[in-house]
Amino acid sequence: MNKLISFVTDSFHELRYKVTWPKYSELQSNSTLVLVASLIFALLIGAMDFVFDGFMNWFYESF
Template sequence: MAGFINYIQESYNELKNHVTWTPLAEAQRLMVVVAVFSIIFSLAIWGVDSVFSNVIKLYFENVVGA
């Protein structure tokens, strides 16, 4: 148990004193960039999926159904 407590103390010390944290303003800016990219990427995937879905529907209605 003492080893676990020592691990927690050393981890806390490492995070508090030896890690360089990104400034809040930069972290917020990067979060906005990631959110915008995610939205654009999801819309692109939705668009491609819609096109493929319609193509497959037309194929089955016109070629296979004939």
């Protein structure tokens, strides 16, 4: 039980005094960057899927 209490106390102390939390504006800009990058990545994967699907349909219909 003492180990659990020590773990919780040490974790709280580290989160409160040792972690550098980002400013709200930095957090907002990083979140926007992640959102835009995710959308671009999703569009690229969707385009590759569309092209591959068209190629596979053409390939199977040719036989």
